[in-house]
Amino acid sequence: MQALRNIVIFGSGLAAHITAVALSKRLPENIGITFVKTRASQPQDIFYGHITSPSTYDFLLSLAISEPQLLLGTNTTFSLGTNYEDWGTNKRNWIQAFYKPLPIHDGVKFHHYVNRHEKGAQDWDLGPYIMSIEAARKGVFAHPPEGKKIPLASVNYGYHLDINEWTRFLSAVLDASRVKIITANTKPKNSTENSANSITLANGEIVEGDLFINCMGQYGDESEYRTRALKAQSYTGPQDKISDVICKIKQTSYGWLSETPLRGERIQTHFYHPKDEVLLPKIEGLSKKVESNIAIWRSETPWSGNVLKLGHSAGAIEPLSPAPIMLLQHDIERLIDLIPTSTDMRVEAREYNRRYTQDYDNAAIFHRALLREEDTPANHYQKAIISLDIPTKLQVKITQFESRGVCVLFDNEPFNEEDWTQLHLGMGRIPARYDPLAARIPDTQIHQMLSNMRAAISQMGSKMPPVDIYMTGLLKFLKDKHG
């Protein structure tokens, strides 16, 4: 069997560019990389959303892209999480923030003490104990210091981004001496094809390779994408200063909308089932950016033969959370872990598909948990979700959390225990009881511990600078330093 010599990436959007940069930075020189940049735009990229998880920082570093480069090269802002508004039949509101694990006392998870402290209250949350949430509420931000025992050190952050800006930025940093770039139209390969030695460009040129990475998104025969349809319209408006460190996701009569603060602009995107387009309100004061359709779907075998479908080509998940970009990062990490050693890539394809399926399905149950069974579906968007069975894993998670506050985790979950705890509480899944071990600490001590923590967080929040001022100062510093 021959050694793998050449990888061909084709597509035009975020997935194609980020794959090209990642492979160019992390593969040895003896593996050639060809990037066929198709001319067609990829409006479907809107479904990657506008928020990343904290893992993006390290991911970009692995691509030799530092945060200063990113901030200077795009209109990216910092993100402390998502504010869900009017969510579900009960119109719930909560901030789903990024933060490091809360302190464990006497071997017991923190939320059990809060549960005990709340003495059977029907509803409570962890907001006052999470620095990121306090900062998000106040619209303030500062980088978390390393190794210091202050509340700010518990903050994690991701980014708010404009996908087109990121794609442009990645295109600019792509090393043309390492990657052979061909700009041309190519006829998309039928997705059932799983073996190729070459692809033919519209001008007749033939591009040969051993492994083909299809980043073209969903196209062609839509019957393949047989599950939920989703449509999005995105609008943009000017923004003088950055006012928020969270994005907003709000339930609407037709589906939901997101609002994301960037530098110089604010993006508003509406998501809905195509049949409910008539319910969309007239958007005023903003200009339309893009409109697109996608199917919420995943392939059973994204890697088949020597063709790997990556990003939306393999599956799409709605941008209700940072999941879409998280999954895209995972697709690329998984590919790099499994770059074939030879042209026989059956082992790699099988393992990639196993991990992909686990990853996608674990992310999907996080989104499924954002709808309660008893919620009345108000539109086609919700009806389509409620008609799907609740996965067994999710049933286990909900039962354990609602009955006793235990967060069940399975292998290789993209969302961690902190994410799940906030989601459950945000959705009103309040544990019926707390860990009996939480009773080992006297009431007065718990009261004092929680009170001190709230005060420290509140005090820290009042000292932090507004995000706009922080960002302005940071950019000035970076420009002075990096030119």
Added chain:
Amino acid sequence: MTIKKICILGGGTAGWMTAAGLSNKYKNLDIEIELVESDQIGTVGVGEATLPHIRFFNNALGIDEREFMRETCATFKLGIEFCDWGRLGDSYIHPFGDYGEPINGVDFHHFWLRLLQNGHKNRLDDYSYPILAAEAGKFQHPGQDTSVIGSNFGYAYQFDSSLYAKFLRKYCEKNGVIRTEGKAIDTIIAPETGFVKSVTLENGGDIEADLFIDCSGFRGVLIEQALKTGYDDWSEWLPCNRAVAVPCEASGPGLPYTRATAREAGWQWRIPLQHRTGNGHVYWNEYISDDEAAHQLTSTLEGPILADVKQLYFKTGKRRKLWNKNVVAIGLSGGFLEPLESTSIHLIQEGITALIELFPDARCAVSDADEYNRRMDLNFDRVRDFLLLHYTATQRDDSEMWRYFRNMTLPESLIEKLEAWKARGYLPRYEQGVFLPPSWVAVMTGQNLIPNGFDVRANAMPLDDVLARTDHIKRASQDAVKQSASHDDYIKTFGAATSIMPLTAPTTPQFS
């Protein structure tokens, strides 16, 4: 509806570990714990060798390491030496720790494979402090910075499990655990719930409880005899079904590792303690008689034997539900996997940890039992696959048993692991379960399963740079070993030497 009373039936390693774990957690919470054991019923002593996780268990109990080692005649353990597994005459050590250190995010063994394919013949073992220290009979505690070579390893203990049970009994009684001498002869089931209501003792007493922990050993007095839970028989994959065990006088320096030597119809263990050496022969009675198994064991010991040869019978597998109604089976009552990788005590520990996290109220919700069983099933399944690897990743075909394994149909999960390893040195990762990728690397390379390929990222660095990085790791590992004390000296200077004199054989022993 909180639990007010817990009854632990059985007082071996499992019973006293459970009592210690629960009494430590629940001692101030108005929960009574009563442990019932009978001096008439012997304990099996499931394992004397442990995994590094045992340290977390002891630490959580607040146990002083020196005192524990003195009381249980414990030695340190850096890994397990496997002899004659890949081929007759081979040996390797499965260490507690990674090989080398990742380079640019790529696991070290890929760089070793690259060097191997380029004609460099260094052993992978040469990049592992715990292996080099074990081979030299040396030990030191890992330092605070576990990223430094010489500190980037785990360690466990080899101890006398009956002394450990006694040690924990004292700990438990201080915590208020009630020990009742007695033999259970009957179980009363509540008709409306099917829960165990009480156990009746031979002396006529009844012990009622809200929650029962069955630590009664293979008999499974509550989980099986009372609740008829059923047993998943894994003999198809792990067919060894008997063992003979005997202690002998310790000979030579105390080694900081356990040894498992493959035999024609099973394997033999050697566990060096401070005062004696534990030995046993696990075998499949289809291919060797009990007498022959005992003969093979006793004829290969390093010193005079100290007691009668003990005969054990078992069937590998696990209960269909380790938690059924209000009974949780911990230890041999829950299942048995041969102690090839020292997992018996570890599975007890996993059971206790899961029980504490899912500690029920008196209703013992089915959802709690289901979640407990899911976690424990996963633990058992993953240990099973890892044990099976030892029997199947081998070139041996010199006896009926080895030929049986060569023709065996493996679980799909194991086949996929083996194929991914052979093709490219890749190991599927998971977060739940005890044996992480370095353990798989140890057994597969140790048993001569050398991959055909490796991660292409290992080619991203010039060969000379790879040589420089790997040589540095090798030298740093060797230097750390040079600076370590001999295992015996370390135990003494650390203050962990037992006051029990090394045991000696009084007379010619009687076989039973």
